Amino acid sequence: MNNEYIPFSSEILEVIKHTDIEYTFRLAYKGEVRPGQFFEVSLPKYGEAPISVSGIGEECVDLTIRRVGKVTNEIFEHYVGDKLRLRGPYGNGFDIEQYKGKELVVVAGGTGLSPVRGVVDYFASHPDEVESMTLIAGFKTVKDILFLEDLARWRQSIEIILTVDCGEADAVCQVGLVTEHLPKLKNRNIQNAAAIVVGPPPMMRFTCLGLLELGYLESNIWVSQERKMCCGIGKCGHCKINDVYVCVDGPVFNYTRAKHLID
Structure with a gap:
């Protein structure tokens, strides 16, 4: 009988720096994985941390990590050729077919772009598979913007509204909250409009309310409710809200269910 808590070893194939505290670690991995799922990344003696999948390759996955604590501080001391330990992937992720x-x-909002990067990348590469595609991405400042090369490439096939909380507007980046740009959406058929919202809880709350005001159906809105995920298999109870285990039943939820997940 397999022990689900035992991680496997994965080699670091590439390290991509975005900001001083946010890097993408490209790790060797063979197996099925969806955007929005997550891995538990661990190092002996330091512990483990849940990290969302930010990219999917043929024999690799991207994990975009922010340096914010004991485990992630130590991960940032590892480079190409070193190995990290992984468990997963866990959770349900985003189903491309639904969109x-x-x-x-x-x-x-912010690092919320990481778990949806795979979705955006897919439809930016297959624009004929959606009626239209718009990305609204918000960051604190210009220095905090992630995936600059991807954003430049995506602009060639989808509409992008890039905004920062403070600073000066230019030809590429605007200033303001993501919710301020929702009225700019030009939906031809609101019944056929779908939305994915990922970011800090207040941002997700007001964005979802803004979309509902525009006429979006609750059943056509999805969010990623990443919250206190520890074990990944619904055993420890840290992520439990009512009768829902976020690490198993989520972290991706349809809004019809997510609106009831209140601590």
Whole structure:
């Protein structure tokens, strides 16, 4: 009988720096994985941390990690050729098939762009599979923007609204909260409009309310409710809200269910 708590070893294939505290670690991995799922990344003596999948390759996955604590501080001391230990992937992730043929908008705040990067990348590469595609991505400042090369490439096939909380607007980046840009969405058929919202809880709350005001159906809105995920298999109870285990039943939820997940 397999012990689900035992991690496997994965080699670091590439390290991509975005900001001083946010890097993407490209790790060797063979197996099925969806955008929005997560791995538990661990190092002996330091512990483990849940990290969302930010990219999927043929024999690798990208994990974009922010340096914020004991485990992640130690991860940042590892480089190409070193190995990290992984468990997963866990959770349900985003189902690409649900968004095909829709007028899709993805609203991401800060590192919330990481778990939806795979979705955006797919439809930016297959724009004919959606009626339209818009990404609204918000960051604190210009220095905090992630995936600059991806954003430049995505602009060639989808509409992108890039905004920062403070600073000066230019030809590429605007200033303001992501919610301020929702009225700019030009939906031809609101019944066929779908939205994915990922970011800090207040941002997700007000973005979802803004989308509902525009006429979006609750059943056509999805969020990622990443919250205190520890074991990944619904045993420890840290992520439990009512009768829901976020690490197993989520972290991706349809809004019809997510609106009831209140601590």
